[in-house]
Amino acid sequence: MDFKYDVIVIGAGHAGCEAAAAAANLGSKTCLITMDMNKIAQMSCNPAIGGIAKGQIVREIDALGGYTGLITDKTAIQFRMLNRSKGPAMWSPRAQCDRGKFIWAWREVLENIPNLHIWQDTVTELIVKDKEVIGLKTEWDVTFHAKTIILTAGTFLNGLMHVGRTKVAGGRIAEPASYKLTESIAQHGIQYDRMKTGTPVRIDGRSVRYDLMEKQDGESDFHKFSFMNIGERQLKQLNCWTCFTNEEVHEVLRVGLPDSPLFNGQIQSIGPRYCPSIETKIVTFPEKEQHQLFLEPEGESTQEYYLNGFSSSLPLDIQLGALKKIPAFKDLVLYRPGYAIEYDFFDPTQLTHTLESKVIRNLFFAGQVNGTTGYEEAAGQGIIAGINAHINCHGGNAFTLGRDEAYIGVLIDDLVTKGVDEPYRMFTSRAEYRILLRQDDADVRLTPKATAIGLATKERSDLLAAKQEAINSVIEFAESYSIKPALINDTLELLGTTPLQQGCKLITLINRPQITLTNIAEHIPAFKRVLDKIKDRKEEVIEAAEIQIKYKGYIDRERMIANKLSRLENIKIKGKFDYANLQSLSTEARQKLAKINPETIAQASRIPGVSPSDINVLLVLASK
Template sequence: MTFKYDVIVVGAGHAGCEAACAAANLGSKTLLITMDMNKIAQMSCNPAIGGIAKGQIVREIDALGGNTGIVTDKTAIQFRMLNRSKGPAMWSPRAQSDREKFIHTWREIIENTDNLYLWQDSVKELVIKNNTVTGVLTNMDVQFSAKSVVITSGTFMNGLIHIGKTQLRGGRISEPASYGITEQLSELGITVGRMKTGTPVRIDGRSVHFELMAEQLGENDFHKFSYLDFEPRKLKQQSCWATYTNEEVHRILRQGLPDSPLFNGQIKSIGPRYCPSIETKIVTFPDKTEHQLFLEPEGETTREFYLNGFSSSLPLEIQLNALQKIPAFKDIQIYRPGYAIEYDYFDPTQLLHNLETKKIKNLFFAGQVNGTTGYEEAAGQGIIAGINAHINCHGGNPFILARNEAYIGVLIDDLVTKGVDEPYRMFTSRAEYRILLRQDDADMRLTEKSYNLGLASTQRHSLLIEKKEHINHLIEFAKNYSVKPQYINSGLEQLGTSPLKQGIKLIDLILRPQLSISKIAELIPALHKEIDKIKNRKDEIIEATEIRIKYEGYIDREKMIADKISRLENIRIKGKFDYNSIKQLSTEARQKLDKIDPETIAQAARIPGISPSDINILLVLSGR
């Protein structure tokens, strides 16, 4: 018996959940297959969402109509806006979540999404006919047919866990690995590689001397991840705690290096450079006498803590002995040691920008199977894969975000154009249009696109229109309202800024770095009255307005640069050339252009190893 669906999503991690919900909400009959329905959207590593550039991705997912931001807000036990000391292009939201409540909240959403169904099982084989995927076969020998299939298996494909010399087969501790898909796709010509990631020890908070650590409190202002969430945080807010390793800790860790899978040849795959294990840190930085560690709560009521900065695959006794040399952990009790895990991934240059594979039609990859690391990067790919899987079923143009439209666009373009030689992690530095891709305006950039597609709800769209109207009204008011010195100078002096010598427009006052709209509103009743007209998300709208005013010159300049570059994005070259026959191109250019077959001249220019002279040749051949 074969059960029929439009879209099948394999794996219910962060990518899989977003993919399945997107496809179902767009109208596709969708099946989400997971090995354990009690581990949906499990936070395998850090119980946190967001951070530098990652927080921007989550706001973009929310602006598109996804759920990661909503779930995070509902389960947050600490929230912070990182990089406040820098410009707004660098501000990045981050939240600690209650791990168990995060799972339960996601499952509640999935089970109440129309067109979305669950099946608990493992997929062992894809059904492929004439280079087109038509369904899956599970370990229970149940066959499901589908018009599109999305693979979001995370670290489970041929997963192998390392704790010292001990090796355990699994996709996560105490959870079985998945077998079959890698081998099948490899035989069909899909390039497969191995990567490595890791996770730290989990600590029993009852054994920690918190009085010997520095407390890090969260923030409780208006900032959230979801543009739909106006409610106060419901869970009890928790603190994080900071401490440091020391030379004695490092001495014990060095003693364990001969038994470290990372250094004795047991692990041969590549790990994330930007999230190194503690043993990698002491080898890479031998002169450093201490490394900062952060103890982070796993939930509102649990006593389990995550030790950020101490990822390790060293033997259990080495991890434990080293930790005991940190004063706050002298009486430490742990729930489990840190471990490393190796897993299969697919070279992402084998994908189109809609995340469909080039060799097998209607087959999509999203998440860590594309060589990325992080919940946010996975979820961002997931929602795009889910949207495009639906489009492949029902018709329409691929939904693709450009580099100047979203961090998600930067992420996917980097993957399919440049590939990966280590687990890919998003940073603000990867985006050339950071000022345009701020966390405060993800809805302004993306919600209209998603609403036109049919994914973003009417509520989201209405809130967007309302927000735009308020921002535009406040800007126009500031441009036209005149401020007289006699009415405001005493207040300006109290705020530490120079008094006026003559009347000016309100917008010129807002441009002063010492002043904010909220501070000025206390001095100007007319401005206060205009602000009072805002009913929903008042603080968010004021902040967005102020950013638009203060950074208008930078924003406009970056838009102009993006517009110039976009001209190259409009010169389509996919399928037009036999690159191997163009002898004017360098050998490296011929090989890489043939492998990736870029969509546009602009994408070709971003391929590593393609020189400006190679691009000029392509422009000439394109008649430009």
Template structure:
């Protein structure tokens, strides 16, 4: 059998689902190929979305017309806004989701997206002619022809799972690995390596002594992931719990290290440094007497619980014995042990910023095959790959995001410019323009671009326009409204801030850290009337206006810096120089520039090993 499509997406994880729906919604005839239709959008590890910087990525996906934010709001069983004690650049939404409902919600979207077909099978080979991908073959001996292919195979490429000395092939517990596809791609000159990740034990909640744990409650204010109106919590909101390991559990873990695949040479690949296994923690921090654990529900009605912080590939009996030394788990019963998994990934420096491979035209990579980890990073890449696959099929300018436009832009630029030597995870510290990339303004930054591209609906775009108008109206009112000291000083003293000596504009009062727009509205009837005119999403609009007022100076300063550096982004150098012949460059710079072949001077400046003096040489040769 032969099938023909514009875009084929291999793998229905978070990257694949976003890629397929984006391409299809833009008008490409699309096929999503998955091993198991019952595992689409599967949360292989923690059933949670968001977190530090990751939550910002999800809001960007949503602002561009992607699906993850909508599905997260629909299936959340606990929501929290992290880093509230810090400034808005650090605020990050996080939601615990019902694992099964999240997956099913994705399947409902996929099955009802026009132009999108699902095929259950495993891909074993890509078909390349004259340096361009033209199709693929599956294990069921079906040939697919395509103009573009997006690979989002996650941890399945030659996946190998480890529990103690036991090794089992697979891409996820109880699911087969994918074979031959890596080799088929590598035969075209694309290099690959091995990485490792892990997941913790799953616990039967009926065996837990919750009296020895502290509760961690969710929040119920207006914050959520999608900018669309999804404010109603659809599912029952649940607690999480915390506890700590102890010296007794550490002693058992230390005694088991000889049988740990991470320390006995069984696993050679590199794991995520920022999310270490429990055995790595006790080796790296030998003087630490305890490590915090988070017990999180897997769903609204299931007894299955996820033990965040206890990722491990130690033998089952060691995992169990160590956990039973913790009072909350003294009678522990588990569903399955923690395990590590090794898998193939491709060096992301072999990609363009569109996520198309440099060696094979119209072949795109997204997600963990690029050396990243995390559902959010995968989904953001999938969205960009799906958009650009559609553009390659039907024409148009490549769609990319700059580092001052989105965390997704930072993520992709880091991957294609710097490469990875461990699984990449997004942090706010990776972005040099954090104050410009806040969670609250992702729609302001990106929705218009999504609308112009055709992925954002008119309904969503109209919501953005109304929000922008309301925010600007409130800011303008505070800028022009005068306050008399005699009329406001009693209120200021009540609110714990210094009284006025003379009158001022309302915006000057709101700039004080002790005051807010809403606290001022309780004492200024004219302001209250202005706020009462807001018909929808009132809290969100007031928050957006207040952030712009309080942080305007920081925002403007960072924008000036970004605009100055944008000059280097405009200097195109791809294909202009024979770097090997430029002896005025350092040897390392020549090697790195040949490998990466950067698009611009700015990208060249971010390549590790390319020094400021090397950049000056390129500027002179560029006539700047």
């Protein structure tokens, strides 16, 4: 058999689903190839979406017309906005989801997108001609031809799982690994290496003493992941629980260290620094007497729970024995042990900002094959790869996002410019313009871009226009309305802030930390009427307007800095220099610049090993 498509996506994880949906919705004839149609968008680790910085990525995917946010809202069993004690640049949405319902919600979406077909099979070989990918072959001896191919194989490429000294081949527990494909790609000159990550035990909730744990409630306010969603949550909302390890737990773990693949040399791959195993924690922080654990539900009706904070590859008897030293887990029953997995990934510095390979034309990489970890980072890459694969098929300008435009832009720029020396995980600290990249304004930043390329629906664009109009009306009223001391001073004292000595604009009062739009409007009839006119998304509009008012100075200053630095982004240097022969550059800079071949001076400045003096040399040469 021989099939022909515009875009083929290999792997139906979070990157693959977003990539296939984007390409198909833009009009490309698309095929999504997966080893198991019943595991589409499987949450192989924690069934949770979002978190610090990751939540911002999901909001951005949604603003671009992706589906992760919509499906998360549909299947959420607990929602929380993290970091609310900090400024809005740090607020990050997070939801615990029903694992099974999440899979089927994604499958329902994908099976009903025009132009999108799904094929269940395992890809074994790429077909490449004159440094351009033109198709692939599968385990069932089927040949596909395509104009573009996106590889989103996750942890399946030569995947190997470890529990103690036991090794089992697979891409996830109970799922086979993918063989031959890495070698098929590498033979064309694309470099690859090995990475490792891990996942905790799964617990039978019936064996847990919840009365000995601390309950962690969810939130029920207006916040959602998708800008399209309003109304009540569809599923029953559940609690999470917390407890701590103790010295008895640590002593059992220490006994098992000689049999830990992470410490006995069994695993040599690159591992995560920011999400370490429990055995790594007790070795790295021997002075700590306890580590916090989070017990989180896997679904609305299942008894299966995920023990966040207890990732491990120790032998099963060590894992279980250690956990039983925690009072709440004295009678613990497990569904399966935690395990480590190692797998192949490809050096992302071999990609352009569109995620297209620099070595093989029309071949894109997205997700964990680029050295990242996390569903959100994968999905963010997937939607960008899907958009650009479509553009490669049908024409148009490359679609990329800057570091001042999106966390997705920061993520991709970090990957292709700096590469990875551990599984890459997004943090707010990685974004130098995070006050511009808030979760509340992702639609304002990105939906117009999605509209321009035809990915955002008219409904989404109209909702954004109505929201912006409502926000502007609130801000304009606050800027123009004058208020007298006699009208408001009693209220100000009641709210714990200094009374006015003379009249001022309402916006001046709103900037006070004790004042919110809601609590001040109750005492200013004219302002209350303005807020009451907002019919749809009232709470969302009020929050957005308040952030813009209170943080205007910070936002304007960061935008000014971003604009100043953007001139370096406009100085194109790709293909202009023979770096190996520029003796005025340092040896390290020559090597790094030749390898990355940066698009702009700004990208060159972010390459590790390229110094400010090297950048000055490039600026002088570029001016000539």
